[in-house]
Amino acid sequence: MTYLASPSTLFGRLINRTQYADLPWSNILAINFLRGRLNRLSANLPNLIEELSDENLQSAWKVLQPLYYDLYMLRAIQESKQIVQPGETLTREEALRLLHFP
Incomplete structure (x- = not known):
């Protein structure tokens, strides 16, 4: 199975303070945390797919x-x-x- 795009390309690069000056730091940190977690999970995705019946x-x-x-x-x-x-x-x-x- 081929994948359309990696999560990092779907969601772009990490959000920094200059891009979204109107967002509070807590939102930026939460988005970056979730993006990092998604990248780690996507690295395990091929192994998880192999385990499925x-x-x-x-x-x-x-x-x-x-x-x-x-x-x-x-x-x-x-x-x-x-x-x-x-x-x-x-x-x-x-x-x-x-x-x-x-």
């Missing part, structure tokens, strides 16, 4: 599959927003016209 693995995948696909599409949308320049895409009306009259 096939039946449990299939039921877990049924739950995780929609989330996996949503994250995949979200990442593709975010990448396209960075790559696509104004004027390179069609408006809704232009796309419908092309679909009806190729």
Whole structure:
């Protein structure tokens, strides 16, 4: 099974005080603590998956599959927003016209 992205790439780098000056220190420390814990757990994830029975693995995948696909599409949308320049895409009306009259 391949993973979409590591938790560190999903959640970005550690939050520092200059990025979120309006957050209290306690919130920043809690977020950093949880992010570190998530990184440690993700390192153990392959071993935990190997211990699951096939039946449990299939039921877990049924739950995780929609989330996996949503994250995949979200990442593709975010990448396209960075790559696509104004004027390179069609408006809704232009796309419908092309679909009806190729």
